[in-house]
Amino acid sequence: MISTHNLSLKIGRRQLIADLNWHVREGECWSVIGRNGAGKSTLLKTLAGLREPDSGYVTIQNRALPDWPLPELARQRAFLAQSRSDAFAYSVIETVLSARHPYHDNRYWEGSDDHAIALKSLESMEVADLAERDVRTLSGGERQRVAIAAMLAQDTPLLLLDEPANALDLAHQVSVMSLLARLCREQGKTAIMIGHDLTLAHSVSTHALLLMGDGRWLAGTTAEVMRADILSDYLGHPIDILQYGKRSIFIPSEDIA
Numbered sequence: 001m002i003s004t005h006n007l008s009l010k011i012g013r014r015q016l017i018a019d020l021n022w023h024v025r026e027g028e029c030w031s032v033i034g035r036n037g038a039g040k041s042t043l044l045k046t047l048a049g050l051r052e053p054d055s056g057y058v059t060i061q062n063r064a065l066p067d068w069p070l071p072e073l074a075r076q077r078a079f080l081a082q083s084r085s086d087a088f089a090y091s092v093i094e095t096v097l098s099a100r101h102p103y104h105d106n107r108y109w110e111g112s113d114d115h116a117i118a119l120k121s122l123e124s125m126e127v128a129d130l131a132e133r134d135v136r137t138l139s140g141g142e143r144q145r146v147a148i149a150a151m152l153a154q155d156t157p158l159l160l161l162d163e164p165a166n167a168l169d170l171a172h173q174v175s176v177m178s179l180l181a182r183l184c185r186e187q188g189k190t191a192i193m194i195g196h197d198l199t200l201a202h203s204v205s206t207h208a209l210l211l212m213g214d215g216r217w218l219a220g221t222t223a224e225v226m227r228a229d230i231l232s233d234y235l236g237h238p239i240d241i242l243q244y245g246k247r248s249i250f251i252p253s254e255d256i257a
């Protein structure tokens with residue numbers, strides 16, 4: 001679905017990621033894990049085509065990103081940014097409908113099919129009752145769910161999400177992340193998401209990409225890379241993993257000091 005080829009990312013003189021050769025297949029659900037500043041958002045923006053790589057390249061469906069016409073690319077991948085600012089008084093439904101623009105080659109206005117898709121997306125995020133509200137009046141968690149609804153309405157095979165669980169209460173963290181995992185499992189969508197909650201990431205992901213922030217990286221199934229020794233190294237703090245039934249609970253080890 002999406003691959004990186006000798007991809008290197010730098011900020012100033014600092015190497016964030018070196019020679020990333022990474023292949024993400026259809027139906028996989030990846031978590032990108034690393035310390036603050038490790039380069040996770042920078043990588044996700046690069047995968048979305050919103051930032052140029054410093055070297056190497058990204059392909060979606062074996063076609064390099066610069067070779068995709070923008071409207072076609074917008075039908076392949078949707079991107080959830082870490083934060084957003086709403087300068088204008090758009091309603092929730094207008095915000096979600098705007099995600100349907102990549103499907104309007106020959107017309108400006110959306111049709112009834114767009115409305116049905118937008119409403120269904122709002123319903124799946126449990127915010128359909130807010131459809132007529134000005135987005136600027138929403139709470140942080142409501143706004144986040146509207147943004148995810150817009151992403152779902154874009155109806156792309158690839159979903160790139162920068163901290164989707166941000167600002168969500170516990171119940172919505174679980175329901176939103178489970179929905180994303182289900183979309184991968186049942187509809188063959190591919191998700192790459194950034195998150196700091198290791199327990200949640202482990203419960204929904206099939207794979208994880210760990211970033212050290214100095215160029216080093218490690219990619220594999222969650223069973224291969226979400227191990228206590230490896231995570232402790234990548235996150236710079238000792239981590240314990242507790243088994244609770246079938247679930248793995250990730251907690252920071254107690255300070256010995």
Ligand SMILES: Nc1ncnc2c1ncn2[C@@H]1O[C@H](COP(=O)(O)OP(=O)(O)OP(=O)(O)O)[C@@H](O)[C@H]1O
Binds near residue numbers: 035040
């Ligand atoms: N435009 C910029 N100018 C200067 N430094 C930048 C810029 N964008 C990013 N950086 C730096 O690059 C590094 C990587 O940033 P990035 O946002 O990718 O990290 P992250 O892993 O997503 O972090 P977090 O977990 O805090 O969200 C950080 O040290 C950040 O301060």
